[in-house]
Amino acid sequence: MNCIKNILILLIFSPLFSCQKEKTFLYEVDPVNVNSNGGIKNNVKSTTEFISIAYADLKGSNISSSELQNLSTVYTAFGDKKLIEDRIIRKFLTDPNTLLPATISVNGDTILFLVNTYKKFFNREPNEFERYYLKELIKTNTGIDSRIIYYSMMTSDEYRYY
């Protein structure tokens, strides 16, 4: 009797455990904005920030208030800011106290030099593409020294933002 009862129960509930159509799961990724490494820098450095940071980057010390005042005066006295920034950086580069890596650092372990330079000026490491392109550029242009690289980076757009 029990056996018949069990069979009946099994027959009644068996459709519930029969084969079902397999569910399809689709796994996706939420939309993500992809930026280049420097792309999240949206804020322009103020005049004072630009001057102070550039000074510290090249001389390894803080700018004095009198030098900052002089530079601010000159900066304000000309309308084309990029031109004045260019001259300020070029003036810094004539200073014997400016810390410029030796050529051997550029041509020796170029990648290490690039990583350090990107960290110093752009507060980030170069991506693979930047490492490859710049290493090749330096290898094929023996005249490129640290002064040229420093000047190029400090007068580039990314250096003006944080």
Next chain:
Amino acid sequence: MRRRTFLKQAGLAAAGAFVAPYILPSGRLFAATGARKANHVVFCMFAGGVRNIDSVQHHDGNLLTNILNNNTAISPDIAPAMTVLPSNPLGYTLDSRGSLFKEFKYQKGPTGHFNGHTVALTGQYSNTDLVIKENPKVPTIFEYYRKHNSPQNAATNCWWVANTLGPFPALNYSSAAGYGAAYGANFIAPTSLFSSAGQQTIQNVYNFSNNDQQAINKLKGFTNQVFNHPYINGEAGIGNTESDKAKLDQFINNMFANTVPNSWGINGGMNNDMLNISFAEEILKEFKPELLVVNMQDVDVAHFNFTNYANNLRKADYAVAHLWNTIQSIPGMANDTILIIAPEHGRNLNGNNSIDAYGRAALDHTANVDLTQGDQTARDIFCLIVGPPGVVKQGFNFGAIGSPVGESIEIVPAIANILGFDNNIPGSILTPAINNQLLLNAFY
């Protein structure tokens, strides 16, 4: 179709075809004529708040012997304090080469220096604070010129040369929609730039070789491409083309190398106004701009010392004659330049409590936003327009004491008219000034 209907419709169509080209998408009614009165305009803001009594009315004698033809001797009480200046470099007074508006009005708004400059450069009265370091909210003459002149010209054709910093660097472009830094003027405060601060910070800069420069272009081009967020107009001030930047860079080098102190041989040395004018002359020689605005403000010592004010008026007078003399020596600008001379505002009739060594009371400028506040004499100024015969009426006077002709806001549309782009400016912007261009009476 009936003959009468046909003729009527044909007539309307012909009239429409005739009128239609003049109703332009910009909303202005007439196409630009492009007719210029001259190819260069120099506007000299003279010279930091000048009272008509002391300029065109000669109450203390003729303090402006290079500008005005008048033989009244300087009052004997202050005469001993006057610097002996070089003789008139022109051999004639400027009023004989132009039209003088003897009572010109700074009609509305506070008589502050920045506000006065803003009005003179925008053609619109302003009620902003007396000193506020922000770009004007309405376009400046520089932007009108660079946006509406045809063809559009580079920023090296358009200069604002200020004798000091403070808020004045903000006047080379506005924050107005559709205008702004992209159409701004090259700004320079030469006495600040070519100063000891400038010598220490931007003179004798490192010069890269051509080969270096090629490498720099590759490196910078690459990093800028990766960053893809150009640092340009506005955030970077105004922008010049790369070739113009090179010219400007060389110009700055030359100015540092060649500037000599007291090049005009002034007793006691050149004051700040004279220096500013002398640097403006170098810009004129180098770039031959179509529009240059230069100011002087040393007479503002009047707040503390009337006699020094009178002396500085004489120096400003000599400086503007020197400026005109230089313009006439520049090929391409000689006989093709209009010089406009006008103070940004006047000064009070009555002195303040500061009495100088000669017993004279100092002068403020207190006319305020409310036309009943302050001394309204500070709204009385003059305007002199100098230019080639056949273009500018020579030796003409307009207006008299109590009968003003013209006002400050007319200078901007007058410049636009001289350079032939006034009809290109959308009418609604400058309507009050354009409807009342008495200043144009100076021209044939």
